[in-house]
Amino acid sequence: MIRSVVKGTGSALPARAVSNDELAKTVDTSDEWIVERTGIRSRHIAGEGETTATLATEAARRALAAAGVDASEIGLIVLATATPDQTFPATATIVQDALGCNGGIAFDVAAVCSGFLYALGVADSMLRTGAARKALVIGAETFSRILDWEDRATCVLFGDGAGAIVLAAEEVAEDGPGILATRLHADGAHNALLNVDGGPSTTGTVGKVRMKGREVFRHAVVNLAEVLAEALAGAGLTPADVDWVVPHQANARILDATSRKLGLPPEKVVVTVDRHANTSAASVPLALDVAVRDGRIKPGDLVVLEAMGGGFTWGASAVRM
Ligand code: UT7
Numbered sequence: 001m002i003r004s005v006v007k008g009t010g011s012a013l014p015a016r017a018v019s020n021d022e023l024a025k026t027v028d029t030s031d032e033w034i035v036e037r038t039g040i041r042s043r044h045i046a047g048e049g050e051t052t053a054t055l056a057t058e059a060a061r062r063a064l065a066a067a068g069v070d071a072s073e074i075g076l077i078v079l080a081t082a083t084p085d086q087t088f089p090a091t092a093t094i095v096q097d098a099l100g101c102n103g104g105i106a107f108d109v110a111a112v113c114s115g116f117l118y119a120l121g122v123a124d125s126m127l128r129t130g131a132a133r134k135a136l137v138i139g140a141e142t143f144s145r146i147l148d149w150e151d152r153a154t155c156v157l158f159g160d161g162a163g164a165i166v167l168a169a170e171e172v173a174e175d176g177p178g179i180l181a182t183r184l185h186a187d188g189a190h191n192a193l194l195n196v197d198g199g200p201s202t203t204g205t206v207g208k209v210r211m212k213g214r215e216v217f218r219h220a221v222v223n224l225a226e227v228l229a230e231a232l233a234g235a236g237l238t239p240a241d242v243d244w245v246v247p248h249q250a251n252a253r254i255l256d257a258t259s260r261k262l263g264l265p266p267e268k269v270v271v272t273v274d275r276h277a278n279t280s281a282a283s284v285p286l287a288l289d290v291a292v293r294d295g296r297i298k299p300g301d302l303v304v305l306e307a308m309g310g311g312f313t314w315g316a317s318a319v320r321m
Pocket residue numbers: 028029030033034037038113152153154156157212213214215216217220250251254278280308309310
């Protein structure tokens with residue numbers, strides 16, 4: 001059977017890391033509140049010259065190097081972001097040009113924090129149906145540029161960064177590697193709980209992030225546990241088969257509550273929220289890259305990726321590395 005196989009991972013962070021204490025100098029907050037409520041200790045914030053496209057390109061280059069794949073072999077780039085460099089064209093096309101693999105397919109996917117899962121689902125379908133042989137799937141964000149830095153309930157929660165994977169369509173055995181099952185959902189009724197209060201077609205401005213955190217939290221735990229179980233069932237597996245969960249890094253308490261609901265031991269959950277905060281579409285591939293590079297995630301491991309975000313949108317994918 002043909003599967004999309006993960007050949008390499010990469011990530012990139014802005015140079016500047018900002019601690020909670022540093023934030024507390026300009027925002028009415030404290031390290032104690034942020035750590036206790038979210039588990040976040042630090043986040044990276046993009047500086048001059050660092051954009052979603054530059055971070056995405058750096059992450060993509062690292063993923064290509066890890067995969068031993070030349071950029072010229074990439075026929076498809078799917079980039080998930082809610083913070084594109086320009087309203088159009090797609091940031092994926094900027095990355096494509098920077099990598100020098102012009103001519104293939106390149107487009108963005110907008111599903112906010114679930115963006116990487118959506119991008120993965122789309123790329124997997126396109127690879128398996130022959131639209132391309134090798135793909136870059138990227139999640140990249142500069143959320144710092146759409147935060148209201150006077151709203152302490154949101155500005156302390158997010159960070160910037162990018163993560164990327166190289167996928168290749170390969171003939172594999174039933175028990176071989178590749179994306180086994182992806183499940184995606186959206187429920188547009190919850191727009192008001194998490195959105196940006198602007199856009200090209202409404203205000204003509206970019207807008208700022210607005211979130212009713214407590215309500216989002218409640219939905220997140222239920223939706224994530226359900227979709228994770230759904231993706232596993234789609235692959236004919238149960239939580240007992242899972243080696244690693246790589247969740248969207250929004251809040252350490254959501255990670256704990258979700259894994260408890262599924263009976264997954266916390267040691268199997270990759271946590272980077274403490275140093276990256278919530279990087280939206282970048283958070284899952286960033287965390288995946290961290291755990292691959294530090295040797296926790298190994299070839300053959302069964303990894304479940306999951307995320308939930310604005311829309312609401314949510315999704316999960318079961319992947320044999
Ligand atoms: O990635 C997309 C998905 N997003 C999420 O998953 C986020 C989900 N939500 C959350 O992670 C949590 O709801 C938050 C971390 C956003 C908030 O935690 P919470 O325990 O739900 O707190 P809360 O919003 O109910 O606020 C509790 C108190 C409030 O004060 P009062 O009204 O009780 O006096 C807030 O004003 O904490 C106050 N507060 C803060 N205090 C210090 C809110 N933000 C801050 C802050 N520093 N930064």
